[in-house]
Amino acid sequence: MRKELFSWMKAIRGRLHHRGGNSHATKPLCEPLEPRMLLSGSPGPAPAVDAVQDIATAAVFEWLPGATYSQGGSQALDDYFTSGGTVHNEFTTYFQTKLAAIKDTNGDVVFDPAANGVEVTVVAGFGEKIAFADPATNTVYFDFADGQPNEFLEIYFDTTPDADTVAGTGFNDGTLVLRADITDVPYSFFQVVGDPAAGDVAPLNLASPDFAGVLTVLGGGTTTLEAETTYRNASVFKIPVLSMRFDITSHTPFDTVTPSDSFVTMANPGTGDGPSPTSFNVGAGIPGVGVGFINGAGSLSGVGGPDITFQSEVVNTFIVAPRGVGFWANHTNLWVGFDPDDSFAATFGLEDIINPNSSWASMTLLEALNTNGGGNKALARQATAALLNAAHPNVDYAATTEQIIALPAFAYDYGMPGFVALTLQLANNGQPAALLVVLQWLDFVT
Ligand SMILES: [Ca+2]
Ligand SMILES: [Ca+2]
Ligand SMILES: [Ca+2]
Numbered sequence: 377m378r379k380e381l382f383s384w385m386k387a388i389r390g391r392l393h394h395r396g397g398n399s400h401a402t403k404p405l406c407e408p409l410e411p412r413m414l415l416s417g418s419p420g421p422a423p424a425v426d427a428v429q430d431i432a433t434a435a436v437f438e439w440l441p442g443a444t445y446s447q448g449g450s451q452a453l454d455d456y457f458t459s460g461g462t463v464h465n466e467f468t469t470y471f472q473t474k475l476a477a478i479k480d481t482n483g484d485v486v487f488d489p490a491a492n493g494v495e496v497t498v499v500a501g502f503g504e505k506i507a508f509a510d511p512a513t514n515t516v517y518f519d520f521a522d523g524q525p526n527e528f529l530e531i532y533f534d535t536t537p538d539a540d541t542v543a544g545t546g547f548n549d550g551t552l553v554l555r556a557d558i559t560d561v562p563y564s565f566f567q568v569v570g571d572p573a574a575g576d577v578a579p580l581n582l583a584s585p586d587f588a589g590v591l592t593v594l595g596g597g598t599t600t601l602e603a604e605t606t607y608r609n610a611s612v613f614k615i616p617v618l619s620m621r622f623d624i625t626s627h628t629p630f631d632t633v634t635p636s637d638s639f640v641t642m643a644n645p646g647t648g649d650g651p652s653p654t655s656f657n658v659g660a661g662i663p664g665v666g667v668g669f670i671n672g673a674g675s676l677s678g679v680g681g682p683d684i685t686f687q688s689e690v691v692n693t694f695i696v697a698p699r700g701v702g703f704w705a706n707h708t709n710l711w712v713g714f715d716p717d718d719s720f721a722a723t724f725g726l727e728d729i730i731n732p733n734s735s736w737a738s739m740t741l742l743e744a745l746n747t748n749g750g751g752n753k754a755l756a757r758q759a760t761a762a763l764l765n766a767a768h769p770n771v772d773y774a775a776t777t778e779q780i781i782a783l784p785a786f787a788y789d790y791g792m793p794g795f796v797a798l799t800l801q802l803a804n805n806g807q808p809a810a811l812l813v814v815l816q817w818l819d820f821v822t
Contacts, residue, residue: 436481439498439690442473442541443636444626445656446504451682453516456506464505466521469599470639471624472499472547473690474539481712481769495537497547498690499640499650500529500622502558502601514568518599520561528643529556529603529622530650533612544636548650553612555644556603556620566597566626566686596627597686609647616697616806618772626686635685656683695772697806698765701757705745713767713777716742720756723763724784754797759784762800774808779815786818 448467455463475496478487489496503521510516534550601622608617637655644650699707708716714723720739721730730736736752744760747753762780765773780800787796796814803811 436479437692437694438476438479439473439692440476441633441687441689442471443544443630443633443639444469444471444624444686444688445636445639446470446684446686447641447656448682449504449684452506453509454682456509457511461509464507464519466503466505466524468501468524468526468641469504470499470501470641471688471690472497472539472544472636472640473688474541474547480709490537493535493537495532495534495539495546495550497532497534497539497550498530498622498692499532499548500558500601501526501639501641501643502529502561503527504561504564514595516566516597518561518564518566520558520564522558522560526641526643527558529558529601530554530644532650533609541633541636544638544640544653544655547653548640548644550649551609551612552607552644552647552650553609554605554617555607556605558601558603559619560602562600562602564597564599566595568593568595592628594628596625599624599626607647615699617694618697619695620692621695622690622692624688624690626688628684628686630687633687635687656685693770695770698771698773698804699761700801700804701745701761704761704764705742708742710768711764712769714741714764716740720744720760724759724781726784729785729788751794751797754801755784755787755793758797758800758804761804765804774803774811775815779818782818782822783814786821 446467446469448465449469452465452467455465475489475498477485477489480486501524503524504518505521507517507519530548530552531554532548532550533553534546536550538546538549540546601624602619603622604619605617638653639656640650641654642651704711718741720741720743721727721737723741727737736756739756741760741763744756747757759780762773762775762783763777765771766775766777766780783796783800784793787793799810799814802808
C-alpha cells in the first residue's frame with residue numbers, strides 16, 4: 377500500500393510530513409454498510425418491474441391527465457372578496473391520477489405500467505387557503521393549510537387495473553406502496569382568463585353526461601406539493617425514498633379527460649384497499665354541490681361555487697437517500713454528468729499527483745468504483761460514489777460535486793486517504809456527520 381501511495385503522490389512528496397500521527401488512517405476499511413440498499417424478500421405485490429427499483433434515482437413520474445377538485449375553493453374566494461380580503465377560509469383540494477410512465481433523466485421510458493399489465497395510481501388531499509387575490513389580473517394565490525384531518529398522499533400498485541377517471545373510482549385499491557406527509561405547498565395559484573363576472577365561457581363536460589350543462593370559467597394554474605415519506609413498500613420502492621415533489625398544472629375547461637364524479641377524500645389506515653371515494657356528482661345529496669354550482673354560474677361574486685374542479689397534469693420526482701459504491705457500479709445508466717469511461721485522475725484533478733506510469737493514471741471512474749482494498753483504493757471508490765451522489769438531482773447528499781472533487785487531493789495532502797474514505801463511505805450510506813466535519817476542514821484550508 378505504501379508503495380502504491382508513493383506512486384500516486386509523486387508530485388506531493390515534499391508534503392509527506394503531514395502524514396505524521398495519521399498512521400491509523402490507512403487501515404483497510406471494511407464496508408459493512410453497503411447491503412443497506414439490498415432490500416428484498418418483502419411481502420407485497422410481486423411487480424414484474426425491475427425498473428421500479430431504480431425509480432427513485434432514475435426518474436420522473438409522468439402521470440396521465442386527471443382531475444383535481446377544490447372543495448370549498450370558490451366559496452373561500454367569495455368569502456375573501458366579500459370580507460375585503462380579511463377572511464382566509466381553509467378549503468381542501470383533492471387529486472387522483474394514474475401513472476403514464478417512469479422516465480429516466482434522459483427522458484427515456486424505463487417503466488410502462490400498461491405494458492406490464494399493472495396500474496400505479498396516486499391520490500392526495502391537502503388544505504389550502506387564499507393568500508391573496510388580485511382582481512386586476514384575476515389571479516388567486518394560495519397558501520398551504522397544513523395538518524387538515526383529511527390530508528393524505530398515497531401511491532398504489534394494482535395488479536387488477538381499474539382506475540376510472542369519470543367515475544373517480546379504482547384509484548386507491550390494490551396495495552398501498554408509498555404514504556407521505558405533505559409538508560409544504562410552496563407555490564400555488566390560479567388565474568382566470570377574461571372577466572369571471574361576465575359569465576361562464578366554456579362547457580365543463582366532455583363525453584360524460586354527468587356534468588352536462590355545467591359551464592366553467594376559463595383559466596389555469598400551478599400547484600407544487602412537497603411531501604416526506606412516512607411509509608414505503610420496500611418490494612416496489614426498493615430504494616429509501618426520503619421525500620418527493622409533485623408539480624400539478626391545472627386548467628379549465630377539461631379538454632382531454634372528463635370531470636370525476638367522486639374523489640378519494642380520506643387517508644387509508646392500512647396498506648390494502650383504501651376507503652371508498654366520496655361522490656361529488658349530481659344527486660349526491662351534498663349541499664351546494666351539483667350542476668350549476670361546480671364551476672358554474674353561481675350567486676357568488678361572479679366566481680361560481682362553492683367548489684371548483686380542474687383537469688390536471690401531474691409530474692413528480694423523488695429525493696432518495698445516497699447510494700453506495702455497489703449501486704453506482706451496477707447502475708451506470710443512472711449516472712448524471714459523468715461517464716463510466718471518464719478518467720478518474722482528470723475528474724478529480726489528480727493528474728499532477730498520480731504517477732503517469734501507474735495503473736492509476738488510466739483508471740476510469742467505473743474502474744475506480746470496482747477497486748478492492750483500503751487506503752487509496754477505498755478513497756478512489758468512495759469518492760467516485762460520492763461524486764455520483766452529489767451530481768444526481770434526486771439524491772439528497774451532504775456535499776456538492778465541487779467539494780467531492782477537491783477531497784482526494786486534500787486527503788493525500790494531509791495524509792489521510794483512509795480516514796476521508798471512511799467519512800465518504802458513511803455519507804454514501806446516509807450518515808454524513810463525519811464528512812461534514814471534513815468539509816469544514818477542507819473549507820478552512822482552501
Ligand atoms: Ca384494481
Ligand atoms: Ca386501481
Ligand atoms: Ca402535513
